[in-house]
Amino acid sequence: MISKSKNQLGASIVQAGRLLTNRINSHFLALGTNITFEQMEVLVLLSVNPKKKIIQNDLAVISQKNKSGILRIIDILEKKRFVKRIPVEGDRRKNIIEATEAGIKIGKEAIELFMKIDKELTRKIHKSDVITSNKVLDIIKKECKPGKDQIDQ
Numbered sequence: 001m002i003s004k005s006k007n008q009l010g011a012s013i014v015q016a017g018r019l020l021t022n023r024i025n026s027h028f029l030a031l032g033t034n035i036t037f038e039q040m041e042v043l044v045l046l047s048v049n050p051k052k053k054i055i056q057n058d059l060a061v062i063s064q065k066n067k068s069g070i071l072r073i074i075d076i077l078e079k080k081r082f083v084k085r086i087p088v089e090g091d092r093r094k095n096i097i098e099a100t101e102a103g104i105k106i107g108k109e110a111i112e113l114f115m116k117i118d119k120e121l122t123r124k125i126h127k128s129d130v131i132t133s134n135k136v137l138d139i140i141k142k143e144c145k146p147g148k149d150q151i152d153q
Contacts, residue, residue, distance in 0.1 A: 013140070020121075027113055033106060035080070038065075040110045042073050043082060046099035047107025055088070056095045082106060 021037050028035055035043075042063055046054065054062070060070035074097055077083040082103035088094035099107060122130055 009136075009140075013137075020117075024114070024117060027117065028110070031109065031113075035082075035106070039073050039077055039082075040106070042070070042077065043099060043103050043107040044110050044114075046083065046097065047104040048111075050099055050104050053096045053098075056085070056097050059097055077103065 024037050060067050081100055084098055085095040086098055
């Protein structure tokens with residue numbers, strides 16, 4: 001079990017991440033979208049630049065998901081008609097994943113929602129503290145990336 005000591009940065013990050021994910025999910029449900037944060041993350045990636053062709057495996061790398069995880073998310077989004085698979089000519093193993101109009105609309109709404117939540121959460125935090133926090137988190141993310149001595153998933 002993770003200790004609740006204020007000196008354990010990792011535990012605080014995990015707890016804050018869970019609370020933030022819960023808040024985002026509740027906002028999505030309030031909008032009438034039956035979609036999870038992970039599914040929304042993929043839609044956002046696809047709707048930022050809808051004309052860009054993204055191959056399924058590249059989407060897994062960008063979203064930091066394993067192949068089976070991204071496949072599951074794409075299957076769900078495809079059933080909801082938010083994305084479609086387009087086979088790559090000459091390679092039956094590859095698919096381009098493209099957001100549908102409905103998927104792009106929800107992805108863009110999600111970006112607005114993320115910005116609104118971010119503004120809400122940081123309104124009482126001084127700008128310099130936000131900058132410092134982002135620098136610290138960037139260092140932690142860099143340190144957490146798989147290295148030569150770690151096993152990739």
